[in-house]
Amino acid sequence: MFAEYSSSELLSIFAMQGVAGLILFSVFVLMALGLAIIFGQMGVINMAHGEFMILGAYVTYLTSNLFSTYLPDFFSIYFILAMILAFIAAAALGALVEWAMIRHLYHRPLDTLLATWGLSLILQQTYRTIFGPREVGVTLPDWLMGSYQLTETIELPINGLFVMCLALGISLAVALLMYRSRWGTQVRAVVQNRAMAGAVGINTGKVDRVTFALGCGIAGVAGSAFTMIGSTGPTSGQLYIVDTFLVVVFGGASSLLGTIASAFSISQAQSTMEFFMSGSMSKVLTLLFVVLILMLRPQGLFTLKVRR
């Protein structure tokens, strides 16, 4: 099958395919980070995570429309503002949901799953009512368009590179926050032993709310980044929720490093196989592979060793 290509062309194909995998990886990481915080650290199954992501995407869409109508001079920088707004909107909704729903259900994780699924249905229909059933896309500012010509045959799309940098930055920020800040210590303390953490004076309710809001906020940023790559519809979030959960579980729920490693392996496997077979089969094989590994090693790739 490779006979008709010259060796330099082959190299370019693999390089471009690898970059495509890296972009998919970045999107996975962005989506999974929020979930890794909410599910991995708090043990809450948030089935509406995809919808928080889509909220971020719609906020970006609105901001882009606003700028192109009223502030065309500043259009080139709207994306930064859009991401901040997306973070704030998703985090605010997350805090509200935590206050109204999740905090009553911490001791019933399976029920959280059903309740947040209901929430995701409501949010989907809300988006459909407000934005219409059709998918929307945003106009990218000029500096994000086009591609960077590495050699004569290898082109790197700039928006993809931007998403990669974003994923890298946010992962670093989350890692710092979790492992190097006072707040991160509190979160981990609450996760390990809620009663004890409360006894030493940590306001566990507040830590929970902030953690949940942060996870949702990151989902919002992920959605914002997602608009650069694809268009957004009311049900786009649901398409990714299973993949994202698998990424988190596969990585070992309580390990951030594991989440990143599993996002990398899943996305690379999928995009590499896509070159050899149909997209649906490569997805089936990847998911099947992940499920099989999880059956053999239920704790995931990386585990946190704790004594219980």
Next chain:
Amino acid sequence: MSLLLKSRAGIASLLPKKDLYGFLVLALILVVVLPLSLDIFRLNLVGKYLTYAFVAVGLVLCWGYGGILSLGQGVFFGLGGYIMAMFLKLEASDPESTKIQSTPGIPDFMDWNQITELPFFWQPFYSFTFTLIALIIVPTIIAYIVGVAMFKRRVGGVYFAIITQAIAAILTILIIGQQGYTGGVNGMTDLRTLHGWDIRTDSAKYVFYFVCVFMLFVCLFIAQFIRKSKLGRLLVAMRDKEDRVRFSGYDVSNFKIFVFCIGAIFAAIGGAMFTLQVGFMSPTLVGIVPSIEMVIFCAVGGRLSIVGAVYGALLVNFAKTSFSESFPELWLFAMGGLFIAVVMAFPNGLAGVYATYAAPKVDAFFTKLFSKTVAKNSSSMPLPSKPTSTKTESVSLPQGVIHEQ
């Protein structure tokens, strides 16, 4: 109490009076009231809803009693449905009626996808006996493999839910992707006859409705038997304190595997009945969304009540049909609200609401009706019949329904 139970006849211990009444009322509704009051179109719809009740009853055993929440029951429903559909499809595509195809004698969707020969795994489905056996065996094997892999490693709760959900996703993508072998996103349509008997006529629909009700009651009795047996007690014990059961010397995983397989078989029977009554099978009934909806049928009915699960499936689907006929935009709001309300406010579903509010009144009514000697004063009511005992079971959610991961 257990002595008392033993001394009674077996049937009485299997079906205590209050359960017996529940079964009788359900039977009355399904066998007499609905067929007499609905036209065949609506009755066929009820039959379709009842096929989901099979899954919901299985979920009561798995989730309500065993504490295993499977979000992949659609997989088993789909397997049952597809297995039945494969047999019917082969019968519908005999060389005579498919002679316009480039390869007569194979199902039409294979012909459209340039497949010229019947694939090997389709061959055995010419036999009805094989189909019926496969209907039970295939879901059992898959449930067994998944169950052994998960429960032997003590994976449960949330992880099990996510993995079963992923399996549902895999199967849907596979079915849609391999349309030459499975009919793709349209599913298997245009099913006509069963052993030469046209399944699309009104009389066939009546027959299938009653077969479906009969099968449902078979499943209900099996579920009731499991509930009342030692196994049922063990399931509840495991759900509430798994470690203690394990320390008492029981192999916890085997019980979980068993009940998960039973749930899978129920779902598969439901799927097969669906295909027979509705006349097609498609991947939209297999995936993540239908699988979670099946859980909500069970939750609405009451996750601890096997009869409640049937009502739950009927009511939610009635609501779905009438809502989406008249206000299609509102349906998702209603469904989402239902999920949240059931979890937050009514964790025991309709059965819980009934036990709390209606049951005392119904009790008092029957007491008055049947035995005039009994004082109306409820505190001294000596009847063994009724839900004072249910109450302890359902008013507040038992601790273990809540499993921590």
